[in-house]
Amino acid sequence: xxxxxxxxxxxxxxxxxxxxxxxxxxxxxxxxxxxxxxxxxxxxxxxxxxxxxxxxxxxxxxxxxxxxxxxxxxxxxxxxxxxxxxxxxxxxxxxxxxxxxxxxxxxxxxxxxxxxxxxxxxxxxxxxxxxxxxxxxxxxxxxxxxxxxxxxxxxxxxxxxxxxxxxxxxxxxxxxxxxxxxxxxxxxxxxxxxxxxxxxxxxxxxxxxxxxxxxxxxxxxxxxxxxxxxxxxxxxxxxxxxxxxxxxxxxxxxxxxxxxxxxxxxxxxxxxxxxxxxxxxxxxxxxxxxxxxxxxxxxxxxxxxxxxxxxxxxxxxxxxxxxxxxxxxxxxxxxx
Amino acid sequence: xxxxxxxxxxxxxxxxxxxxxxxxxxxxxxxxxxxxxxxxxxxxxxxxxxxxxxxxxxxxxxxxxxxxxxxxxxxxxxxxxxxxxxxxxxxxxxxxxxxxxxxxxxxxxxxxxxxxxxxxxxxxxxxxxxxxxxxxxxxxxxxxxxxxxxxxxxxxxxxxxxxxxxxxxxxxxxxxxxxxxxxxxxxxxxxxxxxxxxxxxxxxxxxxxxxxxxxxxxxxxxxxxxxxxxxxxxxxxxxxxxxxxxxxxxxxxxxxxxxxxxxxxxxxxxxxxxxxxxxxxxxxxxxxxxxxxxxxx
Numbered sequence: 001x002x003x004x005x006x007x008x009x010x011x012x013x014x015x016x017x018x019x020x021x022x023x024x025x026x027x028x029x030x031x032x033x034x035x036x037x038x039x040x041x042x043x044x045x046x047x048x049x050x051x052x053x054x055x056x057x058x059x060x061x062x063x064x065x066x067x068x069x070x071x072x073x074x075x076x077x078x079x080x081x082x083x084x085x086x087x088x089x090x091x092x093x094x095x096x097x098x099x100x101x102x103x104x105x106x107x108x109x110x111x112x113x114x115x116x117x118x119x120x121x122x123x124x125x126x127x128x129x130x131x132x133x134x135x136x137x138x139x140x141x142x143x144x145x146x147x148x149x150x151x152x153x154x155x156x157x158x159x160x161x162x163x164x165x166x167x168x169x170x171x172x173x174x175x176x177x178x179x180x181x182x183x184x185x186x187x188x189x190x191x192x193x194x195x196x197x198x199x200x201x202x203x204x205x206x207x208x209x210x211x212x213x214x215x216x217x218x219x220x221x222x223x224x225x226x227x228x229x230x231x232x233x234x235x236x237x238x239x240x241x242x243x244x245x246x247x248x249x250x251x252x253x254x255x256x257x258x259x260x261x262x263x264x265x266x267x268x269x270x271x272x273x274x275x276x277x278x279x280x281x282x283x284x285x286x287x288x289x290x291x292x293x294x295x296x297x298x299x300x301x302x303x304x305x306x307x308x309x310x311x312x313x314x315x316x317x318x319x320x321x322x323x324x325x326x327x328x329x330x331x332x333x334x335x336x
Numbered sequence: 337x338x339x340x341x342x343x344x345x346x347x348x349x350x351x352x353x354x355x356x357x358x359x360x361x362x363x364x365x366x367x368x369x370x371x372x373x374x375x376x377x378x379x380x381x382x383x384x385x386x387x388x389x390x391x392x393x394x395x396x397x398x399x400x401x402x403x404x405x406x407x408x409x410x411x412x413x414x415x416x417x418x419x420x421x422x423x424x425x426x427x428x429x430x431x432x433x434x435x436x437x438x439x440x441x442x443x444x445x446x447x448x449x450x451x452x453x454x455x456x457x458x459x460x461x462x463x464x465x466x467x468x469x470x471x472x473x474x475x476x477x478x479x480x481x482x483x484x485x486x487x488x489x490x491x492x493x494x495x496x497x498x499x500x501x502x503x504x505x506x507x508x509x510x511x512x513x514x515x516x517x518x519x520x521x522x523x524x525x526x527x528x529x530x531x532x533x534x535x536x537x538x539x540x541x542x543x544x545x546x547x548x549x550x551x552x553x554x555x556x557x558x559x560x561x562x563x564x565x566x567x568x569x570x571x572x573x574x575x576x577x578x579x580x581x582x583x584x585x586x587x588x589x590x591x592x593x594x595x596x597x598x599x600x601x602x603x604x605x606x607x608x609x610x611x612x613x614x615x616x617x618x619x620x621x622x623x624x625x626x627x628x629x630x631x632x633x
Contacts, residue, residue, distance in 0.1 A: 058531060063461070092532035099531075105524040109546045122533050170532065 004035035007178055007210045008057070013070035015049075015056045024281045026052040026065070028234035031308060034178065034227075039204065039211040041225030041242065043218060043257070047278060049234040050214045054182045057212075058097055059087050074178070093123045096171035100183040102163035106155035112139070112166050113151035119173035138169040141206075142199060161192035165199065172203060179204075180212045185220065197224050218261060222246060230254050233279065233289040236308060240315040248334065250317045252294045255334045288320065296321060296332070364626040371622015377615035385432035394422035396429040396582045405598045415600045417590065419580075423601065426582035427608050433494065433583050434612060438564040441498045442556050445505025445563075450552060452506070453513025454540055458521050468514070471507045479504050483566050487575045494583070497576040501563045512555050516548040550627040557620035561613045568609050584609050 015027040026049045034040045042050045055061050057072055059079070072079040074095065082090070091097075099105050106115060116138055117131035126134070132151065139147035142165040155163060164184065171179060181200065185193040201224055204211050213224060221228055221242060228245050230238040230253065238251040249255040256274040276293035279285050285292050291301040301320050308318045321330055365371055389396075394412075400420035408415045414423040456467040474482070486500035520526065521544060529543055570576035571585030579586060584605045591602030 060527065060531060088533045088535055090533070091530070092534075097528075097531040099524055099528060101524050105528045107525045107529070107543055107547070118529060118534065119532050122535075122538065167528065170528070 004038060006033040007036045007075060008034040008212075009071075009073040009076075010053075010057070011071040011073065013053065013056060013072060014068045015052050015061065016066060016068050018064045018066065022282055025234055025284070026281065027056060029070070030231070030234070030236050032229045032236055032239060034210050034212055036210055037204075037208055038226040039201075039213060039224055041221040041228045042212060042214045042231060043216065043221055043228060044231035045216055045278065047281070048231045050231050051182050053231075054097065054180050054212065054214050057180060058091055058095060059084075060091075060097070089123070092119050092171070092176070093174045094176050095178045095180065096174075096176040097180040097182065098164070098167045098171045098184050100186050102160050102167055102187060105167055106163055108155055111152050111154055112158070115155075116166065116170050116173055119170055123174050134173065135169070138173050139166075141172075141203070142166070142169045144169075160188055161195065164188060164192075164196050168196075168199065168203070172207065172209075175207055176209060178210045178212070180214070182214045183216070184213070186215075186217075193220075200224070218257065230257070233281070233284065235289060235305075235318060236316075237290065237318045238316070239308070244315060250311065250315065250322065250332060251290075251319050252296050252321075252332050253290045255332045256293075258334060288318075296328070298326075298328070300325070361626045365622055368622045368625060370618050371625070374615045374618030374620075374622060377611065378619055381431060381435060381612060381615065384428060385435050388428040388431060392422075392425040392428050394425040396421060396426045397580050399580075405594065405601065407598070408600060414604045415598070417587070417601050418594060423587070423604050426587060427584070427604060430582040430584045430587065430605075430608070433577065433581065434564055434568070434609075437494060437498055437501070437567040438560040438612075438616075441501035441563045441567065442505055442559045444498060444502025445559065446509050446552065446556055448502070449506040449509025450513050453510040453515075454517050454544065454548075456510065457514040457517030458536070458540055458544065460518075464514075467510065471510045474503070474507045479562075480566060480569055483570055484573070484575060487570055492570075492575045492578060494577050494581070497567050497570050500570070501566050504566065505559050505563060508555060508559060509552070512551050513548060516551050517544055520544050520547045554620060554624040554627060557616055557623055561616035561620065564609070564616070565613055 010030055010032050013027055013030045014025065017024040017026055028049075030049075030053055032040070032042075042053065044050045052061070052065065055065075056067050057079070059067070061067065067080060070080070074090070079087070079090070106112075113132050113135050116135035117126075117128070120126040120131040120134050121128075136147055136151055139150055144150050144162060144165050150158070150162070155166075158166065179200070184200065185196050188196060197220060200211060200213075203209075213220065215221060225242045228240060228242050229236050230245075230251065232253050238245070238249065238254045240250075245254065246258075249258055253274070259272045260274060262268070262271055274293055275295075279289065279292065285302070287300075287302040287304050288294070288297070288306055291297040294301065298320065306318050306320045306323065308316050309322055310316045311322060320326055321328075321332065365375070398421065403412070403416045403420040405418055405420075406412055406416045412422045412424065414427070416422055417426070452467050452471070456464045477485070483497075483500040483504050486503060487496050490496040490499060521539075526539060526543060529539060534543070567576055568583075568585030568588070571583045572589040574586075574589065577583030577586050579590070587605040588602055588609070591598075591605060594601045
């Protein structure tokens with residue numbers, strides 16, 4: 001576990017979607033900590049449950065999604081026991097969220113100023129004028145050029161990068177303690193991506209907040225995160241400090257992810273891939289969910305899902321290789 | 337000081353930009369000649385309804401058998417009816433009744449139908465099922481039959497016609513609003529304000545409603561034409577405005593008996609109804625095109 005006191009602790013969170021064909025366990029027993037003032041990266045491929053987990057934190061899930069178990073402790077208070085009204089007070093005020101699509105995340109009929117003001121008007125009951133003044137400060141803070149002009153413009157007059165800055169301004173207006181960024185840069189081009197990440201990092205230090213960045217891009221993780229949680233099929237398979245993880249991934253899936261990255265120092269005809277496919281969420285394999293694709297898998301892997309095992313102070317891995325009963329080699333191939 | 341000056345200039349700019357969307361729609365509407373004709377006609381009708389009665393020389397209600405069934409002349413522009421009343425005067429006086437019924441009944445339908453549609457589209461599930469089944473029941477009756485049934489229960493009067501036609505307009509509003517609400521409430525910006533902690537009421541009134549006004553306006557304009565037609569129909573059948581009220585449908589009905597010898601008694605009220613309905617239809621179609629983002633320049 002991390003040495004810093006956690007601001008958010010998720011314990012054995014289970015979120016399912018109840019559809020006609022059965023229960024889809026999108027998040028199945030996720031446990032993780034977000035250290036105060038630090039950035040946690042949640043990595044995983046599409047459909048592994050990372051966005052559902054983020055929405056679960058703020059309880060923004062739409063039907064037929066439902067949180068079926070676990071605890072979400074924010075400053076040691078369980079959010080899952082809060083009423084909808086109490087949650088509304090927390091959203092935007094204590095915990096904020098930004099989304100993937102800056103192009104459609106702003107209301108087309110309101111000006112930028114009116115939209116940022118919304119946070120102040122909802123949470124601080126502020127008058128129109130004061131809220132506008134505060135919004136102007138926020139626009140300055142997120143580095144939008146000529147903020148006085150932008151304040152009175154409509155979303156269609158702004159580029160994608162500008163809109164994401166506005167989204168960040170909206171989310172941070174009430175100075176939340178925790179920002180959940182769900183793929184904040186996926187829809188932006190690379191140069192803008194770097195700027196937005198830089199901005200989030202910068203604001204994090206300025207406002208002393210903690211950040212969860214959800215992404216499928218290991219580059220973003222390397223650049224911005226202090227800690228990393230790797231998700232696969234609704235489970236956390238590995239959790240470690242970012243540096244350590246990049247130094248030496250322990251879980252075969254994490255290692256596979258790193259091995260499949262293109263490298264500038266090696267000529268390769270083809271990139272390495274993880275064999276097989278992500279299993280269908282309705283028919284999860286018995287045992288370890290990665291076992292059908294894992295080259296190390298043994299009999300036990302196919303029978304029983306391992307627990308998330310703490311290796312040392314800062315790392316945890318969900319893999320049989322690191323159990324005492326494992327006969328084979330404890331080394332996972334990683335050419336990084 | 338410079339800050340202050342800057343501020344007021346900004347405010348002016350904002351005032352201009354705030355109307356930019358409506359400005360754009362007006363520009364596109366102006367290009368559409370038929371819609372423009374419809375719009376101007378409606379404007380003329382409204383002016384006539386408001387001040388027309390002040391300029392007529394004849395009494396719309398006074399019976400005078402000495403002038404009975406006279407053809408159009410310089411004295412009686414559109415002739416006189418079977419009670420010797422000037423048809424032109426009666427048409428001018430009837431204009432306000434027609435528009436009053438049209439606007440008010442659609443307003444009634446809108447005030448009930450729009451909230452039904454929003455609740456249905458936003459909350460979904462059981463509430464949606466209940467509301468939509470009520471709408472289905474209303475839709476299952478042919479419109480005019482429903483109106484006839486309601487008026488025969490409530491009794492024939494202009495206000496009861498408004499209630500009947502208003503109820504008849506509910507399903508149209510509820511359906512259209514439900515659909516657009518469903519589409520809008522799934523959009524990212526609604527999720528984003530929910531993540532900011534906005535309540536359902538705030539989301540519905542401040543974030544969804546402004547985004548669905550255009551289909552509501554279009555629907556209302558076209559509905560006014562239908563409402564006027566239905567109301568005239570009810571009066572024609574003797575269920576709406578009662579004689580001697582100069583309601584166009586009632587006038588048409590009275591003129592029916594003299595169709596062959598004195599066609600103008602029925603012809604001119606009929607033309608009046610047609611022109612008003614046509615004006616609203618043309619304008620409504622034009623509005624729909626102007627609001628359609630695909631035709632945006």
